Amino acid sequence: MSRTILRGRVLTFLDEPKARDDHQSYRYIEHGAVAIADGRVVGIGELDEVALEGAEVIDHQRDLIMPGFIDTHVHYVQMQVIGTYAANLLEWLNDYTFVEEQRFAQQGHAGYVAHRYFDELIRQGTTTAVAYCSVHPESVDAFFTEAARRNMLMVGGKVMMDRNAPEPLLDTAQRGYDESKALIGRWHGQGRALYAISPRFALTSTPAQLEAAAALMREHPDCYMQTHVSENDAEIAFARELYPDSPDYLGIYEDFSLLGPKSLMGHSIHLSHRETAVMAETGAVAVFCPTSNLFLGSGLFDRDRLMRAGVRIGVASDIGGGTSYSMLKTLDEAYKVLQLRQQRLTPLNSFYMMTLGNSRALGLEGRIGSIAPGRDADLVVLDSSATPAMALRMETVKSLSEELFLLQTLGDDRAVKAVYVAGASMKAA
Numbered sequence: 001m002s003r004t005i006l007r008g009r010v011l012t013f014l015d016e017p018k019a020r021d022d023h024q025s026y027r028y029i030e031h032g033a034v035a036i037a038d039g040r041v042v043g044i045g046e047l048d049e050v051a052l053e054g055a056e057v058i059d060h061q062r063d064l065i066m067p068g069f070i071d072t073h074v075h076y077v078q079m080q081v082i083g084t085y086a087a088n089l090l091e092w093l094n095d096y097t098f099v100e101e102q103r104f105a106q107q108g109h110a111g112y113v114a115h116r117y118f119d120e121l122i123r124q125g126t127t128t129a130v131a132y133c134s135v136h137p138e139s140v141d142a143f144f145t146e147a148a149r150r151n152m153l154m155v156g157g158k159v160m161m162d163r164n165a166p167e168p169l170l171d172t173a174q175r176g177y178d179e180s181k182a183l184i185g186r187w188h189g190q191g192r193a194l195y196a197i198s199p200r201f202a203l204t205s206t207p208a209q210l211e212a213a214a215a216l217m218r219e220h221p222d223c224y225m226q227t228h229v230s231e232n233d234a235e236i237a238f239a240r241e242l243y244p245d246s247p248d249y250l251g252i253y254e255d256f257s258l259l260g261p262k263s264l265m266g267h268s269i270h271l272s273h274r275e276t277a278v279m280a281e282t283g284a285v286a287v288f289c290p291t292s293n294l295f296l297g298s299g300l301f302d303r304d305r306l307m308r309a310g311v312r313i314g315v316a317s318d319i320g321g322g323t324s325y326s327m328l329k330t331l332d333e334a335y336k337v338l339q340l341r342q343q344r345l346t347p348l349n350s351f352y353m354m355t356l357g358n359s360r361a362l363g364l365e366g367r368i369g370s371i372a373p374g375r376d377a378d379l380v381v382l383d384s385s386a387t388p389a390m391a392l393r394m395e396t397v398k399s400l401s402e403e404l405f406l407l408q409t410l411g412d413d414r415a416v417k418a419v420y421v422a423g424a425s426m427k428a429a
């Protein structure tokens with residue numbers, strides 16, 4: 001039975017921050033400790049309050065112990081197209097991404113990339129991610145095999161696409177269903193693995209395939225469903241051309257009964273009032289991908305409007321349209337996107353979003369995203385003085401909120417000092 005006590009400054013969120021310094025929204029312990037037994041948190045408190053017989057004590061001193069970061073939308077199979085030069089989403093997909101994803105048919109390629117993807121996640125302090133794999137079932141096997149090897153709670157699924165892409169990337173409605181079904185049987189609920197039914201988007205799925213995806217959702221209601229919606233003007237126009245009977249882009253997914261509280265809708269930038277209302281009614285999650293939206297020039301996510309309407313929101317890297325694996329950098333860019341909209345994202349809110357906020361978006365708040373007895377011990381340890389520039393800036397920092405803002409603005413993987421996955425150290429302290 002493994003037992004560990006981590007010492008350091010401890011920060012965990014209790015609820016969504018309602019104001020810039022909403023002290024009710026978090027718990028911060030200056031001289032704190034977290035006790036871990038068999039992969040779970042069993043205690044959190046002041047140094048002298050937390051005891052665990054026979055535990056190894058690891059002292060992180062002034063570093064900040066937080067829940068591991070969560071990324072709610074990423075394409076691990078696009079690691080080698082990050083930073084490819086394109087005018088917009090559809091050009092980027094056709095000229096680079098649909099070419100790159102064909103390589104996952106090659107023996108051994110998925111394993112090669114998956115291994116590096118998980119290494120990168122750990123370097124960045126991300127302990128859970130929701131990933132699109134390629135159309136090839138082997139890419140899903142490689143993803144979950146690597147996740148299991150590291151005992152990480154990961155969500156993923158095979159992309160379903162049966163039109164408007166190069167022939168080698170296409171399945172059919174039936175094959176997409178059969179392969180997804182087999183992968184769900186093989187992986188969903190095995191260890192910490194969770195499956196996401198993944199019709200890529202309406203542009204690359206026939207009505208028959210969206211029906212097949214809905215059938216999988218009905219048969220496996222505890223699986224996620226992930227897709228893309230309303231990212232780019234040309235994409236929206238093409239979707240409406242392909243599905244002229246649906247009222248709007250989101251309406252396509254609505255018509256096929258693909259919307260619900262486990263539906264993760266990547267981008268959700270240019271939603272109409274009707275679409276926004278449908279998102280709120282169905283409990284579907286709008287996933288904000290700031291670095292991707294800026295890189296591809298897709299548009300500025302309207303967080304305030306969605307929040308006012310009661311839409312659930314997640315935040316994500318969207319690698320490889322996105323340009324950083326770091327959730328710190330992702331929220332740095334989220335802040336700037338919202339600045340351009342004259343909307344406020346407080347430092348507390350940023351750190352809430354990448355931890356408890358994203359676990360709530362996934363309905364996993366009982367397992368990950370916060371530090372409390374019973375939660376999985378997925379943790380990140382951050383050093384706010386990791387670089388000379390950060391250390392210099394830290395000299396003038398007077399509050400927790402200012403420190404978090406510094407971490408978000410100047411921090412990246414260099415600020416990640418240690419990562420624990422189900423209580424096991426993944427990176428030397």
Ligand SMILES: [Zn+2]
Nearest residue numbers: 075228266318
């Ligand atoms: Zn995406």
